[in-house]
Amino acid sequence: MVESTVGGPGRRALVVEDEADLASLVGSYLERGGFQVTLTGDGRDAVRFAREVDPDLVVLDLGLPGLDGVEVCRQLRTFSDAYVVMLTARAEEVDTLVGLSVGADDYLTKPFSPRELMARIQAMLRRPRPLAAAGTATTEDPLDVPMRSFGPLTIDPVGRDVWLAGQPVSLTRTEFDLLATLSRRPRLAFSRRQLIGEVWGPTWVGDEHLVDVHIGHLRRKLGDDATEGRFVRTVRGIGYRMGPGE
Structure with a gap:
């Protein structure tokens, strides 16, 4: 060609x-x-x-x-x-x-x-940007959205930057969108379907285990062990949330 x-x-x-x-x-x-x-x-x-x-x-x-x-x-x-x-x-x-x-x-x-x-x-x-909660109207200036910290992990939702122990972490757009979505509401356990709706959009059709693959890739870049869940925790029978495992 x-x-x-x-x-x-x-x-x-x-x-x-x-x-x-x-x-x-x-x-x-x-x-x-x-x-x-x-x-x-x-x-x-x-x-x-x-x-x-x-x-x-x-x-x-x-x-x-x-x-x-x-x-x-x-x-x-x-x-x-x-x-x-x-x-x-x-x-x-x-x-x-x-x-x-x-x-x-x-x-x-x-x-x-x-x-x-x-x-x-x-x-x-058309992916919704994870700066604001899905379905929640806000008049907040996006530049006023604070950094998010989880131990040595820092996430800048505005600049779309991530640092681990002060060192930058290079993420793809999809990996960052997943991390930003989870970190926005760290106490919430997201199902795969919810994450697909937030990151890929509500009209996406396909295998929901796509989420697992990207979570695995994100964890490797963060040096996160799936069995411990230092940053991204697996919630059995549901999906994922931010925070340490039990």
Whole structure:
């Protein structure tokens, strides 16, 4: 596939798919959705283009020549917090979980409807920011929202920064949104469905265990042990909340 860029100014999308017809179809839908779109069918080129165009969104096929989608996503996460939607022709759960464990935000299994893909993307872009409680109107100046501290962990909901023992922690957008949601109401045990509604949006449809994968990735970055729950605690039969385990 010859790489190309289409569309006008606005949000930027990178489509990485070696099936030329499918890539062009996805690209046309994104362009109609207001994205400036770059297309490529090669994994190594995808990493290079991501550095050059700094995309807001990456639609990434799992099976690629050169670097596969998992390795492309792994490299992307060293310098980009773009939303990543993984495409896979293999429905086995292990492929999905491996892809998500390196930082993909969502996934679709082929064949899929481009309209469904766009609905997923729009849901991500409309994510409610966790500065205020869901469903709660507020006139508070967002800049007045205080830092949140949990022992050595500090969260800045306004600047979207996280520090652990004074050292910055690099999180993806999804990981930060999960942490910000949990830390906003630390005594509340959130179900997976509640977290999906808060972070992915109420219209998202898919496997709710997506939450578990991202929580696991977040815990690794925080040096948190799932059995102890120093920062993110598992509440059996319900879901997760902030705070130490028992």
